[in-house]
Amino acid sequence: MAPPIPKVLSIAGSDPSGGAGVQADIKTISALRCYAMAAVTSLTAQNTRGVGLVHALAPAVVTAQIDAIFADIAVDAVKIGMVAEPDIAAAVADALTRGGASVIVLDPVLVSTHGDALGGPGLVAAARSQLLPLARLVTPNLGEAAALLGGEAARDPRQMAEQARALVGLGAQAALVKGGHLEGEPVDILFDGAHIHEFHGRRVATRNTHGTGCALSAAIAARLAYGDALAEAVAAAKAWLEDALAAADDLALGGGAGPPHHFFAVWR
Numbered sequence: 001m002a003p004p005i006p007k008v009l010s011i012a013g014s015d016p017s018g019g020a021g022v023q024a025d026i027k028t029i030s031a032l033r034c035y036a037m038a039a040v041t042s043l044t045a046q047n048t049r050g051v052g053l054v055h056a057l058a059p060a061v062v063t064a065q066i067d068a069i070f071a072d073i074a075v076d077a078v079k080i081g082m083v084a085e086p087d088i089a090a091a092v093a094d095a096l097t098r099g100g101a102s103v104i105v106l107d108p109v110l111v112s113t114h115g116d117a118l119g120g121p122g123l124v125a126a127a128r129s130q131l132l133p134l135a136r137l138v139t140p141n142l143g144e145a146a147a148l149l150g151g152e153a154a155r156d157p158r159q160m161a162e163q164a165r166a167l168v169g170l171g172a173q174a175a176l177v178k179g180g181h182l183e184g185e186p187v188d189i190l191f192d193g194a195h196i197h198e199f200h201g202r203r204v205a206t207r208n209t210h211g212t213g214c215a216l217s218a219a220i221a222a223r224l225a226y227g228d229a230l231a232e233a234v235a236a237a238k239a240w241l242e243d244a245l246a247a248a249d250d251l252a253l254g255g256g257a258g259p260p261h262h263f264f265a266v267w268r
Helices: 021-031 059-070 086-099 123-132 141-148 155-168 212-223 230-246
Strands: 007-014 035-047 050-056 076-078 104-106 173-179 187-191 196-200
Touching: 007 059, 007 212, 021 035, 021 212, 035 059, 035 086, 050 123, 050 173, 059 086, 076 212, 086 123, 104 123, 104 212, 104 230, 123 141, 141 155, 141 173, 155 173, 155 187, 155 196, 187 230, 196 230
Parallel strands: 007 035, 007 076, 076 104
Antiparallel strands: 035 050, 173 187, 187 196
16 A cells, blocks of 8 residues: 655645745645645735735634644644734634644745735734744744844844744744845755754746745645655755746746746656
8 A cells, every 4th residue: 555645734825826825835735746735814916026915814714724624634744824914823823733733834924025015913923922832843034034033134144043043942843044035145044943954055047936935835844744854854845946946937927026836847
C-alpha cells in the first residue's frame, strides 16, 4: 500500500487573479505533491496591478470552515496567511486549538506585494497574542517582523537574527526573518529555538514576485507535512521558489507584478 499523501490546510484570503492567497497556496501545496485544502478568511478584488477591495468574512464563517475540515480529515500541517481582522485571528486560533493542530506555519500578511494594506486596526496585536504562540514557524519579511516587535526594520543579518530570537521570545517555536528587501543577494535568517541558520539565495531578475511570501510559507508547510526537519524544509522550499521565480516570466500574466510559476516542473 502506498504511503498516505500529506494533507495541508491553508487559512488565508482569496485572490481572484490566482497569484496570492489561498489560490497560490493550493497551487504550491499541490506542486509539492500534497493534498491541499483551504479555509477562506476574506475576499479580495485584485490583479497583477494591485488590490482594489478587501472584504473580511464573519469569524463564524471562518471557524465553520476550519471545524468542518478537522472533523473529517487528518491535517498534517497548516499554513496561516491573511486573516484581515483581529476577530478572525482569534477565531482561527480557537479553531486550530480545538482541532489539535500542531504543525502551523504563520505568514503574518499585513501588506501586499503592491504595497496595499491587508489588515484592519489591531491586527498586529491580535496576530502577536493569538497566532504567534501557536506557530511552529513564523515567516515575516523585514517590515512584518518590525511590526510584530514594535520596532524598526532590520538592516543586516545580525539584526535579523536578533529579531528572529525576539519573535521566538514572544511565543513562536521558530522564526524565519526574510531579507529579500535588503540590497544585494537575498539572505533569510532562521532561529529554530536553539540555533541560527543562514540561507543565502540568488536574486532572480523578474518583476513577477506577487505572492512569493504565500508560496514560500505554503511550501515550508508542505515539506513539514512530509516530516522534514525545520531547516531542511526551509531550504527545500526556498530552492523550489527560486526555480518558480526563474520561470515566472513564462506565464506572461497581466500588466503588473505576476506570480511565480508554481507548476514550472509539471507543465514543462
